[in-house]
Amino acid sequence: MQATTIDMNLAELEESILGGTTARRNDAVIARGEGCWLYATDGRRYLDLTAAQGVAMLGHCHPALSQAIAAQAQTLIACPNFLYNDVRARFAAKLVEVLPPHLNHIFLANSGAEAIDGALKFARLTTGRTRAIAFRSAFHGRTVGALSLTWEKKYREPFQPLLDVTHLPYNNLAKADEALDESIAAVFLEVVQGEGGVNLGDGDFLRGVQQFCRERGALLVIDEIQTGFGRTGRWFGFEHHDLQPDMICLAKGLGAGFPMGAIAYTDCVQEKLYPGAHGSTFGGNPLASAAGLAAIETYQDEGLIERAAVMGDLFLRRLREELADVVLVRDIRGIGLMLAVELRQKAGLYLKALMEDHGVLALPAGPNVIRFLPPLVIAEDEIEIGVRALRTVLQQ
Ligand SMILES: Cc1ncc(COP(=O)(O)O)c(C=O)c1O
Structure with a gap:
């Protein structure tokens, strides 16, 4: 057992034991988090605009x-x-x-x-x-x-x-x-x-x-x-x-x-x-x-509830500005830091490209929707990274 564990890479190891009900997006192995960022064992970092499925509201590993x-x-x-x-x-x-x-x-x-x-x-x-x-x-x-x-x-x-x-x-x-x-x-x-x-x-x-x-x-x-x-x-x-x-x-x-x-x-x-x-x-x-x-x-x-309203308005406004002329986009909606970009096509490939080409994590919400549930501590420059990456991916 010991030898198998050491020989296999961690993604394969996890897949072979825990792969029954969860589909992973690719083989990145996340080992550390700080604020809105997740760090993988291969040295890559990812901007987590999902807050780990909407839970890491304070960002990852908030000191408090x-x-x-x-x-x-x-x-x-x-x-x-x-x-x-x-x-x-x-x-x-x-x-x-x-x-x-x-x-x-x-x-x-x-x-x-x-x-x-x-x-x-x-x-x-x-x-x-x-x-x-x-x-x-x-x-x-x-x-x-x-x-x-x-x-x-x-x-x-x-x-x-x-x-x-x-x-x-x-x-x-x-x-x-x-x-x-x-x-x-x-x-x-x-x-x-x-x-x-x-x-x-x-x-x-x-x-x-x-x-x-x-x-x-x-x-x-x-x-x-x-x-x-x-x-x-x-x-x-x-x-x-x-x-x-x-x-x-x-x-x-x-x-x-x-x-x-x-x-x-x-x-x-x-x-x-x-x-x-x-x-x-x-x-x-x-x-x-x-x-x-x-x-x-x-x-x-930290006044995070009020902050979510302000940063949410900013995020929504920037999405609407940056994606205004992108034909693939059917609708942009949301409230606070719960935001969606609905596409005229399935969202899966775009979610994968966001992660692999730009290091940005987002969620699906039904087949055609890209959803953002970022940590409430998200900063303006992090919103900007996400919005610009999405524009690039949707224009390709
Ligand atoms: C609105 C809503 N209700 C219930 C659940 C289920 O929660 P859990 O996955 O913790 O069982 C979720 C999970 O995403 C949810 O978004």
Whole structure:
């Protein structure tokens, strides 16, 4: 075994063991990160305009986050869940501080999909109903509960039958009015659909769905896994539309790179919960709690939420200026630092060229869309590198 490990290159080694469900873009092996940059073992560096799938909101290895994790790692890593823990208590209080006052209870999990699955259970307990509504192009994760809410056929079909979920057209209030009856436990909604193409929710649609939920006794669950913690230029995406969700699901920016998830919910949901209704061995682990606490403190101390709004406007404006005459571009849209360039062709080859020819990392969002989810600390000159590289690639 030892000899095989040493003889194989690291990309091949990883592929041979971990290659089952993940397609890698090429054979770069990333070994270090700092700010918006990732460094590979062959000496190349990459401008990470994905923030590692939208999680490294503080940039890679922000000293405040790295130091908090290192200090906690030398103090207490695991704590029995049946005992209180100092850092978990401080983290929960900090999280509640940045949430609206009606979302004053938290369940701590380890990932986005796990938060969504928990919210499904909480909605069933609270309402005594089982059915859910989600929207076309929605992405809520890939565990069985979350997958039932995810729209994309290629993810769902091999795993049918899934839970009883009706998918409605996004931004179509009349269809929501028709479908939302008294059998529905919850409506799961993204205020901006991330994986689905950076589709912006319309304010009247979002508020209308909330009103139907209230009238018909369903819970409104907003998936803030990608939009949370400043991504859209506000702490949470729902704040743009003055919504009052019954639950929100969090992950990505919650730990700014440390694997975490959470559900924030109201008194009304809390009343129906009881010890054992849900649980997680690792959720709220002291190491994760220290990371979450440091992440939120850093968003606050460095004014990163406000900064995301300013840098997002700049990024969007520069994309529109630089790509105005590029025929391949069908649309440029976004909010805060969640941006999309929709092409008239498939985006895959352009994403590969961006990486290989210009050292710039971006994400797909559906077949034709190039998506940028940069760290909130991104600087003006880094935006410029990304925009110019994209222009060159799209003109070739
Ligand atoms: C909006 C949204 N919901 C849920 C998820 C699933 O999160 P995770 O991959 O942590 O399970 C994602 C992941 O990209 C997401 O963007």
